[in-house]
Amino acid sequence: MLLRVKNLAVHFPSDGKIIKAVDEISFEIDEGETVAFVGESGSGKSVTALSIVRLIDPPGKIVNGEILWKDEIDLLKVDEDTMRKIRGREISIIFQDVSNSLNPVLSVGQQVAEVFTSHFMMNKKEARKKVFELFEKIGIREPGKIFDLYPHQLSGGLKQRILIAIAFALKPKLVIADEPTSSVDALTQYQILELFNSLQKEYKTSILLITHNFGIVTKISKRVYVMRKGKIVESGDTSVVLSKPSHPYTIKLIESAKFLSL
Numbered sequence: 299m300l301l302r303v304k305n306l307a308v309h310f311p312s313d314g315k316i317i318k319a320v321d322e323i324s325f326e327i328d329e330g331e332t333v334a335f336v337g338e339s340g341s342g343k344s345v346t347a348l349s350i351v352r353l354i355d356p357p358g359k360i361v362n363g364e365i366l367w368k369d370e371i372d373l374l375k376v377d378e379d380t381m382r383k384i385r386g387r388e389i390s391i392i393f394q395d396v397s398n399s400l401n402p403v404l405s406v407g408q409q410v411a412e413v414f415t416s417h418f419m420m421n422k423k424e425a426r427k428k429v430f431e432l433f434e435k436i437g438i439r440e441p442g443k444i445f446d447l448y449p450h451q452l453s454g455g456l457k458q459r460i461l462i463a464i465a466f467a468l469k470p471k472l473v474i475a476d477e478p479t480s481s482v483d484a485l486t487q488y489q490i491l492e493l494f495n496s497l498q499k500e501y502k503t504s505i506l507l508i509t510h511n512f513g514i515v516t517k518i519s520k521r522v523y524v525m526r527k528g529k530i531v532e533s534g535d536t537s538v539v540l541s542k543p544s545h546p547y548t549i550k551l552i553e554s555a556k557f558l559s560l
Contacts, residue, residue, distance in 0.1 A: 299369055300471060300504050301327040301350070306363035308345050308354060319345045321528035322362065327472065332498055332505040334519035334536070336512055336551060342528040343508045344394065347474045350506075351385050368471075387417060390465040391474040394508075396457045396481055400449040406460045407445025413467040432463050436493055455486035462493060469501050476508040491517045512555035516540065524548045 308320040320342045327333050335343040348354050350365055352373060365373040367388075373381065385391075393399045401409055410432065411425035420428065426445070433441035436459050449457060458478060465473050475494070479487040495518060498505055507519055515522050515536055522539050524532040524547065532545040543549045 299326055300329045300331075300367075302364075302366040302369065303346075303350070304364040304366070306346065306349060306365065307361050308342075308349055308358060309361050310358045318528045319358065320349065323525075323528075323530045325523055325530065325533070327504050327506060329471070330498070330502045330504060331521070332494075332507060332519045334507040334509060334515040334522045335525055336509055336515055336522055337525035338510055338551075340527075341525040343525045344476055346525070347391065347476055347506060347508050350474065351389055351391055352381055353391075386413070386470070387468050388470050389472045389474065390468070390470045392461045392465045392476060392478055394477040394480065396454060396461060397449070399461055400457060402449055405446050405448055406452065406457075407447075410460065410463050410467060413464055417468055428467075429463075432467060436463050436466075436497070437489070438463075455482050455489070458482060458486070458490055459493070462490070462497070466497050466501065466503070470503060472504045472506065474506045474508070477510070478507070479509075479514060487514075488517075494518055510551075512540070512552050524551065 304324050305322050306320055307318065307322050310317045310319050323346065335346060337343050345354065349360055350373065354360060360374060363374065367373050367384070373384070400406065407426070407429050410429045411422065414420045414425040414428050415422070429445060430441040433444060438444050438456070438459055444456070452460070479490050482490065491514065494505060497503065509515060519536050522533065522536045523530050524545065526547045532539060532543065532548045539548065540552060543552055
């Protein structure tokens with residue numbers, strides 16, 4: 299098993315009370331598998347994703363659980379130097395806020411190239427060549443032109459592709475994608491999902507997809523976990539959950555997805 303999470307709990311203090319953003323949940327992701335976490339805003343799915351890479355901002359705190367990587371390493375117990383090596387190299391994350399995920403004062407090509415220069419000690423010429431190859435792979439036309447552009451000069455769809463390029467650059471074992479299609483139009487959404495499917499098959503990368511939309515889940519994930527108020531209320535093969543949902547909340551989400559697709 300690539301990732302095994304046991305009894306994960308994440309708490310946030312608020313006005314003298316404790317908010318259980320993630321409330322003792324357990325789940326697994328196998329190698330080469332795409333798994334989706336579905337739920338409305340505030341359900342705890344993004345906090346779950348950030349917990350895996352230990353990026354919970356204070357005053358939030360992981361108060362319980364194990365996050366076992368490759369059944370060998372508990373990510374909650376390793377030191378920060380070890381965790382930094384795992385982030386990006388073995389586990390990468392695509393954040394929901396596309397605009398704030400890219401540095402506005404560096405060209406997008408420089409930002410992707412930095413992945414290669416920092417992890418593989420490539421010189422700028424070698425890294426630039428790698429970036430061009432990666433851009434072509436993810437469907438960016440005129441890679442030489444796009445390399446020198448800044449984030450504000452790109453469309454939302456192109457920005458998302460740049461983030462996908464950064465996430466997959468080192469061929470990590472797991473990519474966490476937090477609402478990767480929430481800020482793009484329907485056509486771009488379809489193209490991005492197809493890109494995820496293509497990269498997943500080529501690199502045999504596992505993908506953890508975070509979304510509020512069951513319509514997205516059907517196009518990419520094999521298994522699904524439904525979250526509500528910090529708890530997993532239903533899980534299973536995507537086709538089974540869609541055809542025979544057992545929890546009222548899951549039924550509500552599925553009906554919402556059908557309405558949005560009309």
